[in-house]
Amino acid sequence: MKETTLILVTGATGKVGSEAVRQLAAQHHPVRALVRDPSRAPRGDVEVAIGDFDHPDTLDAAMRDVDTVLLVSPAVPAQEMAVIDAAVRHGVTHIVKVSSKASADSPVARRRGQARIEAHLEATGLAHTLLRPNAYLQNLLALAPMVSRTRSFPMSAGDGQVGMIDARDVAAAATAIVTAPSEHTGRTYWLTGPELITYTDVAKELTAALGHPVEYRRITPAEHRAAMIGAGVPETVADSNAQAFGLIAEGDAAWLSDDVKALTGETPCSLRTFLAEHIEAFS
Numbered sequence: 001m002k003e004t005t006l007i008l009v010t011g012a013t014g015k016v017g018s019e020a021v022r023q024l025a026a027q028h029h030p031v032r033a034l035v036r037d038p039s040r041a042p043r044g045d046v047e048v049a050i051g052d053f054d055h056p057d058t059l060d061a062a063m064r065d066v067d068t069v070l071l072v073s074p075a076v077p078a079q080e081m082a083v084i085d086a087a088v089r090h091g092v093t094h095i096v097k098v099s100s101k102a103s104a105d106s107p108v109a110r111r112r113g114q115a116r117i118e119a120h121l122e123a124t125g126l127a128h129t130l131l132r133p134n135a136y137l138q139n140l141l142a143l144a145p146m147v148s149r150t151r152s153f154p155m156s157a158g159d160g161q162v163g164m165i166d167a168r169d170v171a172a173a174a175t176a177i178v179t180a181p182s183e184h185t186g187r188t189y190w191l192t193g194p195e196l197i198t199y200t201d202v203a204k205e206l207t208a209a210l211g212h213p214v215e216y217r218r219i220t221p222a223e224h225r226a227a228m229i230g231a232g233v234p235e236t237v238a239d240s241n242a243q244a245f246g247l248i249a250e251g252d253a254a255w256l257s258d259d260v261k262a263l264t265g266e267t268p269c270s271l272r273t274f275l276a277e278h279i280e281a282f283s
Contacts, residue, residue, distance in 0.1 A: 006030045006065050007178050008049070008092075010083055011072035013040040015138050016098055019171035020070055020178075021046055029179055034062045053079035056086060063090035068178050071097040075110055080117045088124050094181035095128045096174055097121060101252070102132075108243045109236065129177050129184040133170045133191040134163040134253055137274045140202060144281040147206060152215035155199045156224035156242065158249030163192030163256045166269035173263045189259040193268045196254055205272055209279050221246040 007024060011017035012033035021042050024031040032047040041048040051058035053073060063069075063086050073080050080097075087095055102114035121128050143153040170191050177184045203216040219227070225242035229235055247253070260268040275282070 005067050006032060007068050007070060008032045008034060008062060008066040009070045009072065010034045010053075011074075012042060013037070014072060015136060015167035016170050016174065017070070017072040018042060019168050020072070020174050023171055023175045024179070027175070027179070032062065032066065034059075053082060056082050059083055059086035060089065063087060063092060066090065066092055068092065068094045068096065068181050070174055070178050071095050075100070075113050075117065077113045077116045077120075081120045084117075084121050084124060084126070088126060093127060094178075094185070095121060095126055096131065096177050096181065096184075097128060098131045098133065098170065098174065100132060108247065109240045110244075127181070127185045129181065129186070130188040131170065131174060131177075131191055132188060133165050133167075134193070134255065135165070135248075136170075137164045137166045137193065137269065137271065140164075140274075141278060141281055143202075144278075147214055147282045151212060152217050153199075153203075154217045154219045154224065154227060156219050156221045156245040156249065157199050158218060159198055159200065160248035160251055161196035161198055161254040162248055163195075163253065164197050164271065165191055165193045165260070166274055169193070169260050169264070169266075169268040172266065173260050176263045189263065190255065190257040191260050191268075192256045194256075194270055196256060197271050201271065205275050206282060209272075209275050210282060 009017050009021050012021050012035050021031055021033045025044055025046050032049050033042050034049045034051050035041045036052050038050055049062035051062045059082060069087050069092055071083055099114050100111060102118055103111050104115040106112050146153050173191055199216045203214045206214040221242040225238045228238035228241060
């Protein structure tokens with residue numbers, strides 16, 4: 001199989017997609033960023049395609065002359081399947097899909113959706129690689145306003161450990177793969193940070209960095225779901241989030257791997273380093 005000459009990155013304004021576009025452009029790889037909102041399109045030496053997962057004609061336009069697709073999206077099955085089908089129509093040779101701990105019988109809707117998408121990708125026969133990142137360190141930034149106001153944060157993850165990973169490390173792993181995809185055909189990579197973290201650890205690190213106590217307040221999944229809905233989170237998203245945090249409390253995210261370093265040659269970002277870089281958000 002020929003190596004990539006043009007890479008399409010979907011979800012190019014999100015945590016992983018935007019960073020992957022930045023890294024690919026910095027390394028002078030031809031990259032096309034698929035965005036829905038032109039005002040949020042990346043700047044610099046990047047080709048931009050305006051498109052919508054719900055409008056296949058825009059996906060067809062974005063796929064022209066593309067060899068490899070980095071598929072990043074909110075994991076709505078119909079949308080990602082539409083991207084996959086457009087890739088097949090236009091002769092794309094490889095898809096690198098950012099997925100999760102997918103399972104057809106998971107209680108978490110997002111994971112069931114990911115399993116459907118992966119099954120569809122497999123059925124096409126298209127060469128592909130799967131990335132399964134653990135929870136993102138960037139998700140901690142959602143706690144920042146409450147930490148700033150109350151010096152505390154609620155969470156329903158109990159004492160569960162998480163191999164939290166910086167989205168920038170996921171992007172770096174993805175970049176390493178899409179620039180030499182044939183080496184990774186059929187592989188699945190489990191991406192984590194360097195350590196297992198509890199939310200008690202998060203509170204301790206924030207306490208040290210801010211110079212005042214920060215409390216982790218344990219709540220039930222039902223309380224967490226209600227709080228998210230009260231904060232404006234859509235009910236279906238709140239349901240999935242509450243279920244995911246409940247699974248974390250049961251040990252579901254307590255896994256680590258060395259795949260980031262194997263792919264990139266670099267040690268992934270730690271919790272302490274991440275919080276130091278973003279501490280103003282919590283101040």
